[in-house]
Amino acid sequence: MAAKAGESEKDGAKFVEFIDVEKMYGSFHAVRHLNLDIRRGEFLTFLGPSGSGKTTTLNMLAGFERPSEGMIRLNGRPVERMPPYERNIGMVFQNYALFPHMSVADNVAFPLSVRNVPKSEIGPRVVRALEMVKLDQFKDRKPTQLSGGQQQRVALARALVYEPTLVLMDEPLGALDKKLREHMQIELKQLHEMLGVTVVYVTHDQSEALTMSDRVAIFETGVIAQIGTPDKLYNEPATAFVASFIGENNALDGTVERVNGAECAVVLPDGLKVIARPVGAVSPGAPVQLAIRPEQIKLAAEMRDDDNRVSATVDGCIYHGDHQRLLARLANGQILTLKIRPEASMANGAPVDLAWSVGDCRAFPAGAATTNKH
Structure with missing residues (x-):
C-alpha cells in the first residue's frame, strides 16, 4: 500500500478516506495511488493546475465518477458504488446551477422538496439558510435579478439547507471579479467556522487556497505532491513544483x-x-x-x-x-x-x-x- 498523504494536525476522527484510489480514462492515468484522510470539520483544499487530478478526485467523492480501483469511505462507510443522492453531500459549482424560473426561496427549497421533507419544515429551514448567507430579504427575487456574488450565496444556501455532513465546492468563486472573490473567501471561511461542516474545496488559485484552508493538498500529474497547513507548504515546500506553485x-x-x-x-x-x-x-x-x-x-x-x-x-x-x-x-x-x-x-x-x-x-x-x- 502506498504511503498516506499527510495526516491532519487537527484532532478528530477520519471522516473521509481515500484508500489506494486510481482513476483511468482509457490509457490516461488521471489519479494514481491516492491515499488521503480528511478530518471531520476541516476545510481542505485541492490545489493544482488543470489536469492534475483535483477535480477528478472531487467528482469521485461526490459520486459523479467511479474509481477504477480502490475504496472511498465516508464516515466509515464505503461509498464508491453509492449514487450521489445517497451520500448526503452538498455541492457548490462555479456556474451556480440555479433554476432561472424559480425564486431564490424556491431554489433553496428544491433539495428539501426532492427529499420529501414535510412542507411545514421547508419554509423555516429555507429562511434559516438564507439568513446564514444574508439573503433573506431577496427570497422572492429571481436569480437573474441578483449579482454574481448574491447568486453564489444562493447556491451555497441551497447546498447547506438540508444540513449535509460534507460540502464540496468546485471553483465556486471563479466567475467573480477579484474584489468580490476576496470578500467571498472571507465569508465562506467564517461560515465554515460557524457551522463546523467538513468542506472540500477545489481551486487553481493558490492565494485562495492559502486564505481559506486548514490544509491544502497540492496535486501534480494525478498524485498529491504535498499536503499540509498553508504556512507549512509556503515555508517548507517538499518539491520544486510545490515551491513554484505556492506563492x-x-x-x-x-x-x-x-x-x-x-x-x-x-x-x-x-x-x-x-x-x-x-x-x-x-x-x-x-x-x-x-x-x-x-x-x-x-x-x-x-x-x-x-x-x-x-x-x-x-x-x-x-x-x-x-x-x-x-x-x-x-x-x-x-x-x-x-x-x-x-x-x-x-x-x-x-x-x-x-x-x-x-x-x-x-x-x-x-x-x-x-x-x-x-
Missing part, C-alpha cells in the same frame, strides 16, 4: 559541488557559488533547482556575514503600492525578483548587491518525480 518563487539552476549535512554548495552557470539547504536526494555533481522567495532577498544594506551574496544589475522596477518589485539580472542572464520599499529609487542598469540567508534558499533535485508524501 512567488525565484528559481535558479545549478550543480551541486558538495553536500555537508544540512547545507550544500551549488555552482550557478556563471561560476557563482551559493550555499543552500538540500531538500530530497541531493548529491555532488547532480543538477538542482534553487528556490528563494522574493521577500527573502535583501539589499546590500541589510546583509549579514553568513548570507549568500551576489552582484546584479537593475533590470526594472514595478510599483505595487505597498512595495516595489525589483528585477535584478545576474551575470549569467537569470533574473531575480525581490520586494523593496515603495519609495526606493533604483535606476535601470545600476549595479546592485543582493543577499539571502542560507536557510531561506532550498536546493531541489532537478526533474525529480513526484510522489505522495507528508
Whole structure:
C-alpha cells in the first residue's frame, strides 16, 4: 500500500478516506495511488493546475465518477458504488446551477422538496439558510435579478439547507471579479467556522487556497505532491513544483559541488557559488533547482556575514503600492525578483548587491518525480 498523504494536525476522527484510489480514462492515468484522510470539520483544499487530478478526485467523492480501483469511505462507510443522492453531500459549482424560473426561496427549497421533507419544515429551514448567507430579504427575487456574488450565496444556501455532513465546492468563486472573490473567501471561511461542516474545496488559485484552508493538498500529474497547513507548504515546500506553485518563487539552476549535512554548495552557470539547504536526494555533481522567495532577498544594506551574496544589475522596477518589485539580472542572464520599499529609487542598469540567508534558499533535485508524501 502506498504511503498516506499527510495526516491532519487537527484532532478528530477520519471522516473521509481515500484508500489506494486510481482513476483511468482509457490509457490516461488521471489519479494514481491516492491515499488521503480528511478530518471531520476541516476545510481542505485541492490545489493544482488543470489536469492534475483535483477535480477528478472531487467528482469521485461526490459520486459523479467511479474509481477504477480502490475504496472511498465516508464516515466509515464505503461509498464508491453509492449514487450521489445517497451520500448526503452538498455541492457548490462555479456556474451556480440555479433554476432561472424559480425564486431564490424556491431554489433553496428544491433539495428539501426532492427529499420529501414535510412542507411545514421547508419554509423555516429555507429562511434559516438564507439568513446564514444574508439573503433573506431577496427570497422572492429571481436569480437573474441578483449579482454574481448574491447568486453564489444562493447556491451555497441551497447546498447547506438540508444540513449535509460534507460540502464540496468546485471553483465556486471563479466567475467573480477579484474584489468580490476576496470578500467571498472571507465569508465562506467564517461560515465554515460557524457551522463546523467538513468542506472540500477545489481551486487553481493558490492565494485562495492559502486564505481559506486548514490544509491544502497540492496535486501534480494525478498524485498529491504535498499536503499540509498553508504556512507549512509556503515555508517548507517538499518539491520544486510545490515551491513554484505556492506563492512567488525565484528559481535558479545549478550543480551541486558538495553536500555537508544540512547545507550544500551549488555552482550557478556563471561560476557563482551559493550555499543552500538540500531538500530530497541531493548529491555532488547532480543538477538542482534553487528556490528563494522574493521577500527573502535583501539589499546590500541589510546583509549579514553568513548570507549568500551576489552582484546584479537593475533590470526594472514595478510599483505595487505597498512595495516595489525589483528585477535584478545576474551575470549569467537569470533574473531575480525581490520586494523593496515603495519609495526606493533604483535606476535601470545600476549595479546592485543582493543577499539571502542560507536557510531561506532550498536546493531541489532537478526533474525529480513526484510522489505522495507528508
